[in-house]
Amino acid sequence: MNYLNMTKRELELEYSKLNQDYKNYKNKNLKLDMSRGKPSSEQLDLSNNILRQEILNYNIDNLDIRNYGCLTGLESVKKLFSEVFETDTQNMLIGGNSSLNLMHDIIANSMLFSSSESKDCKPWKDYKKIKFLCPVPGYDRHFSICEKFGIEMINIKINSHGPDINKIEKLVSEDESIKGIWCVPKYSNPTGITYSDEIVRRLANLNPKAKDFKIFWDNAYAIHDIFDNPDKLLDIFEEAKKNNKQDMIYIFYSTSKITFPGSGISFLVASDNNLSRIKNWLAPQTIGFDKINQLRHLLFFKNSENIKNHMKKHAKILANKFLMVDQILTKNLSGTNLATWSKPAGGYFISLDTLDNCAKKVVNLCNEAGVIFTPAGSTFPYGNDPDDKNIRIAPTYPSIDELFTSIDLLCLCIKIISIEKLI
Numbered sequence: 001m002n003y004l005n006m007t008k009r010e011l012e013l014e015y016s017k018l019n020q021d022y023k024n025y026k027n028k029n030l031k032l033d034m035s036r037g038k039p040s041s042e043q044l045d046l047s048n049n050i051l052r053q054e055i056l057n058y059n060i061d062n063l064d065i066r067n068y069g070c071l072t073g074l075e076s077v078k079k080l081f082s083e084v085f086e087t088d089t090q091n092m093l094i095g096g097n098s099s100l101n102l103m104h105d106i107i108a109n110s111m112l113f114s115s116s117e118s119k120d121c122k123p124w125k126d127y128k129k130i131k132f133l134c135p136v137p138g139y140d141r142h143f144s145i146c147e148k149f150g151i152e153m154i155n156i157k158i159n160s161h162g163p164d165i166n167k168i169e170k171l172v173s174e175d176e177s178i179k180g181i182w183c184v185p186k187y188s189n190p191t192g193i194t195y196s197d198e199i200v201r202r203l204a205n206l207n208p209k210a211k212d213f214k215i216f217w218d219n220a221y222a223i224h225d226i227f228d229n230p231d232k233l234l235d236i237f238e239e240a241k242k243n244n245k246q247d248m249i250y251i252f253y254s255t256s257k258i259t260f261p262g263s264g265i266s267f268l269v270a271s272d273n274n275l276s277r278i279k280n281w282l283a284p285q286t287i288g289f290d291k292i293n294q295l296r297h298l299l300f301f302k303n304s305e306n307i308k309n310h311m312k313k314h315a316k317i318l319a320n321k322f323l324m325v326d327q328i329l330t331k332n333l334s335g336t337n338l339a340t341w342s343k344p345a346g347g348y349f350i351s352l353d354t355l356d357n358c359a360k361k362v363v364n365l366c367n368e369a370g371v372i373f374t375p376a377g378s379t380f381p382y383g384n385d386p387d388d389k390n391i392r393i394a395p396t397y398p399s400i401d402e403l404f405t406s407i408d409l410l411c412l413c414i415k416i417i418s419i420e421k422l423i
């Protein structure tokens, strides 16, 4: 039923019926949280044997892993993960339990110290104003980092191939105060899209006015395929190397959604220049990251084939949930012209757009019935979605039953709020 073609009388009748359904939901006293993209306990159980790895040999790579040292991480662990991430070990650093932590610290250090070999560049704090490009909708914690350091954020629209590359090329070539861009290039949070080869190539070949411009390539969902025919992402580091632009790129990965969020390991891939600067930044900060956890991951997985098989087990759990969300959205909203949503082949999110100026009200209405969604607006810098239409759905954590209820309620609230707008 196309709501946009309904008469006022038809909409009013539909509205009172929907409100009755909403009251029934309210009477259920639901208490569900759909707000964060966390793995479910069933997914976490897949990695329990990490905790049972007995470390019999402490000497790995000619190093006693119980002791201090080895700032950039164990070579054997780099080798293992470089095979799955399809990158080389030479430019890799293994960090602590969080890639977000690495991103934050690189920005903090760039504020305090120059992040370029060029003599023209100063610490970012010494510029009157600095700016980052933010493909939107995007990951709220990237935006929080910028907000914390007073970095002005510029929205860049994402479409099904990636962010608006014409706009990016123009802005970075003209404005020296633009120092960076956030990219989640594969199964982007929350749109689920993967950047096309053309977009990756053009990003790798940007000609920024700022010599210390950096691409923060947060490949958090690099191997998180859910369905057959997974998306393929071009290697931006290799592309950048072709024109000697590798100093422009920082690449991040982590095992947060492979093993345990908060207790996994993180990775940085960066050019020789960048790595040597980052090592200097890190050295006074830590003598080395947690090598015991690195070794636990190595003993648990043993080889890259096992990591791939492990990700297939995650995919099996997630496929049912993603399919179900799509089915409920299709059943309730298809043909209504009230919403559009993404159908990603992997990652952690489904992104839904309501009619303009409806998302906040929809999320509030769901909250009043006991189901918490990610606050509307949080997928945009400063929590401000200019069209107030984007809602991030995180299907991974809730059980199938909880998911069914939450998405059914979401559809109901979308209809109610849309009718209020239409009337």
Ligand SMILES: Cc1ncc(COP(=O)(O)O)c(C=O)c1O
Pocket (backbone or CB within 6 Å): 037, 097, 098, 099, 100, 101, 139, 184, 189, 218, 220, 253, 254, 255, 256, 261, 262, 266
């Ligand atoms: C795009 C993106 N980057 C980074 C993170 C956090 O990564 P980590 O746990 O390695 O800090 C998340 C978590 O949701 C994410 O979605």
